[in-house]
Amino acid sequence: MSTRLRPSPALIVAVLALLVAVGGSAYAMGTINGKSIKNHSVAGKKLKRDTLDGTQINESRLGTVPSAANAANAANADAVGGLTVRKVFYAPSTNATTPTPILQLGGLVLTATCASGGVEVTMTSTVDHAHLTSEMWNSAGFGNADGLHHSDFGPNSATHLDSLTDGNAWGETTFTYTRANGIIVTGELSFDSSNINVNQPGDGNIFDHAAKCLVSGFVTATTPAP
Numbered sequence: 536m537s538t539r540l541r542p543s544p545a546l547i548v549a550v551l552a553l554l555v556a557v558g559g560s561a562y563a564m565g566t567i568n569g570k571s572i573k574n575h576s577v578a579g580k581k582l583k584r585d586t587l588d589g590t591q592i593n594e595s596r597l598g599t600v601p602s603a604a605n606a607a608n609a610a611n612a613d614a615v616g617g618l619t620v621r622k623v624f625y626a627p628s629t630n631a632t633t634p635t636p637i638l639q640l641g642g643l644v645l646t647a648t649c650a651s652g653g654v655e656v657t658m659t660s661t662v663d664h665a666h667l668t669s670e671m672w673n674s675a676g677f678g679n680a681d682g683l684h685h686s687d688f689g690p691n692s693a694t695h696l697d698s699l700t701d702g703n704a705w706g707e708t709t710f711t712y713t714r715a716n717g718i719i720v721t722g723e724l725s726f727d728s729s730n731i732n733v734n735q736p737g738d739g740n741i742f743d744h745a746a747k748c749l750v751s752g753f754v755t756a757t758t759p760a761p
Contacts, residue, residue, distance in 0.1 A: 626746035649748035654728035656699040663689035666713040673706030704729035724752035
């Protein structure tokens with residue numbers, strides 16, 4: 536004769552209590568939301584790595600990383616170590632006889648023209664009693680040195696003394712412009728308005744460019760003033 540075991544009332548109550556507890560926890564876990572969490576109570580280390588992206592973060596409220604701010608300032612600035620640095624570039628595709636200012640800095644003004652394929656870069660000063668020197672390597676004599684020296688350079692100086700190209704087809708020139716107040720402007724320019732000469736290999740078209748004339752270089756000055 537077999538005997539069937541019956542669970543005791545205490546065991547039944549214990550099992551039911553366990554089921555309620557587990558079910559309640561599952562229910563609670565399934566209903567946790569933002570309102571259930573106290574503000575500023577979850578530490579960043581509780582978040583799983585690499586799980587946040589632009590959909591969860593308002594980028595407009597983020598500050599600028601210090602190094603990025605410095606990089607932005609460097610990209611936008613034209614001053615390095617207290618010196619103002621300017622790029623000079625002139626490249627008309629056709630003859631341009633109207634003088635075009637290509638630089639104005641510290642009292643020095645550079646103007647370029649491209650007449651009949653010949654480039655001309657002239658210098659003028661907006662103030663009296665400045666000092667100007669330059670040295671040029673040019674097409675005359677296949678790269679001979681040339682230059683000019685102007686000890687009293689001003690608005691009324693004779694223009695033939697102010698040419699940086701001096702009628703040459705191509706060349707490179709460096710110059711220094713100095714004022715009595717301590718402002719110094721220095722620069723280096725390359726210029727070209729020539730075509731390749733088959734009788735003189737390597738002469739002309741030194742940049743292999745498509746422009747009618749080309750002037751390219753940079754200028755530095757001890758003043759931020761234009």
